[in-house]
Amino acid sequence: MTNPQVALGPRTREQRLADTLAMLRTPARDAWVATASVAADGTAAPYLVPLSLAWIDDRVVLALDATSRTGRSLLASGTARLSLGGTRDVVMIDAVLERSVRVVEAPEELAEGYAAQADWDPRPGGEHDLYLVLRPRRVQAWREVDELAGRVLMRDGAWL
Incomplete structure (x- = not known):
């Protein structure tokens, strides 16, 4: 089966950016979050997990247990790669950790913003x-091969 969007041809940069921001602002949006750490034997230990996200003030906000493998890796490395959408309408985000906030100490606007968009509230959770x-550093978006050439929408933290 072919993607019906292909018949329309490649999107303009402006349309890709609008579509990407619409995807990021979608309520109850999940993303695949990839992190990596160093295993006990010195080899790379990549890890991939689906998490709910919120797009707040041009930042991706995740909520998770700091002791989870993803939490430990992200806190240690300060980097993650996120993927939204399917293989025929994907947004890839390379991001750096700007800050971490304990859920029980979070400002109301962060907690409420996350709960509203992610469609769940971690505040009753664990300590x-x-x-x-x-903070996104690089954002790419494409649907098919005809959009690969212009897929970079953000570079070095600045929208192009």
Whole structure:
């Protein structure tokens, strides 16, 4: 089966940016979050997990247990790669950890913003739960091969 969007041809940069921001602002949006750490034997230990996200003030906000593998890796490395959408309408985000905030100490606007968009509220959770605020450094978006050439929408933290 072919993607019906292909018949329309490649999107303009402006349309890709608008579509990307619409995807990021979608309520109850989940993303695949990839992190990596160093295993006990010195080899790379990549990890991939689906998490709910919120797009707040041009930042990706995740909520998770700081003691989880993803939490530990992200706190240690300060970097993550996120993927939204399917293989025929994907947004890839390379991001850096800007700050972490314990859920129980989070400002109301962060907690309420996350709960409203992510469609769940981590505040009744455990003592190790954190909001991780990630600053996008690079954003790519494409649907098919005809959009690969212009897929970079953000470079070095600035929209192009």
